[in-house]
Amino acid sequence: YNSPVVKLHDPPLIFQIEKDPGESYPINQNTDEYKNVKGKVEAEVSKHKQSLMPVPNQFLAGSDISVAVCCDPDSKIRYPTHPKCTCNPENYKVDVCEMDYGQGNSISTTITSTPRAVKFEDL
DSSP: OOOSOOOOOSSOOOOOTTTOTTOOSOOOTTSHHHHHHHHHHHHHHHHHHHHOOOOOOGGGGTTOGGGOSOSOTTHHHHOTTSOTTOSOGGGGSEEEEEEEOOGGGOOEEEEEEEOOOOOGGGO
């Protein structure tokens, strides 16, 4: 943690997240489980790379508004309480579950709305 150095693992580390959510114990690379999972991941990565199409580098355009990454440059007019380029204001009110353990170790769940961007699992 807190290290500016990125370490590339070759072969990559693979974890059994259900059994090791802290990613402390990588699966042994010599096992069939590791080889099977690695093969599936490599196949999906290859499939994804084949679906990519080259596009012009928009950063080289500088401040040219015609290539700005913004679905609605005038969104402040339609949604004055949201940031510029807001496409879906409903994404700023995402339901979040909060656990309340209360007395007697019982668990109750409260749904609250909080200002957040798009939920990762919806992408």
